[in-house]
Amino acid sequence: MADERILILGIGNILWADEGFGVRVIEELQARYELPEHVTALDGGTQGLYLLPYLEEADAVIIVDAIDYGLPPATLKQLRDDEVPAVLGARKVSLHQTGFQEVLALLQLRGCAPSRLRLVGVQPERLDDYGGGLTPAIAAQVGPALAVVLGLLADEFSVTVTPRRSVEGFTPPAISREAYETGRPAAEDACRIGDARVLAGWR
Numbered sequence: 667m668a669d670e671r672i673l674i675l676g677i678g679n680i681l682w683a684d685e686g687f688g689v690r691v692i693e694e695l696q697a698r699y700e701l702p703e704h705v706t707a708l709d710g711g712t713q714g715l716y717l718l719p720y721l722e723e724a725d726a727v728i729i730v731d732a733i734d735y736g737l738p739p740a741t742l743k744q745l746r747d748d749e750v751p752a753v754l755g756a757r758k759v760s761l762h763q764t765g766f767q768e769v770l771a772l773l774q775l776r777g778c779a780p781s782r783l784r785l786v787g788v789q790p791e792r793l794d795d796y797g798g799g800l801t802p803a804i805a806a807q808v809g810p811a812l813a814v815v816l817g818l819l820a821d822e823f824s825v826t827v828t829p830r831r832s833v834e835g836f837t838p839p840a841i842s843r844e845a846y847e848t849g850r851p852a853a854e855d856a857c858r859i860g861d862a863r864v865l866a867g868w869r
Contacts, residue, residue, distance in 0.1 A: 677711065688730040691808055695812055721778070742810060743789070791804055
């Protein structure tokens with residue numbers, strides 16, 4: 667098991683409030699911890715099929731995402747193996763989940779599916795806030811979700827991580843969580859439901 671290749675994948679869209687949860691958990695993981703060579707943490711964003719090469723190389727995948735479980739907002743829940751594509755198909759909070767469900771199906775068809783699949787998901791509170799950061803309740807779950815990921819690495823994969831000696835910026839400065847959320851324009855200067863330049867053409 668020592669040579670098992672593990673991918674920790676955060677997916678989501680930071681432009682739509684709580685949709686960026688998975689990406690922000692990966693940002694925190696990369697900033698705080700050193701990972702062994704056989705473990706990769708990846709901000710998958712909304713890349714869909716472009717993630718295939720990374721997934722095909724992985725023996726095990728831990729996904730972090732905002733998931734509509736039908737539970738109270740900010741609830742964390744874990745799923746395993748066959749439960750993962752099932753929930754992504756049944757309860758989608760965004761288009762990226764449809765794309766990712768197709769990626770998992772394609773991996774099965776190609777015979778390249780990871781032997782173990784884990785999902786750490788949070789029930790989002792708000793998604794329809796263009797340019798918004800995580801809501802306070804969801805932001806408060808970034809640390810607990812990261813702890814769940816570290817627990818999975820230790821308990822199921824016998825992986826030990828070490829704290830970084832210095833915090834390094836893996837996320838481009840302009841879209842790091844702190845800069846992105848504190849630098850947001852006021853509501854009167856920035857449309858909250860989409861790109862005002864596009865929406866104006868629909869009126």
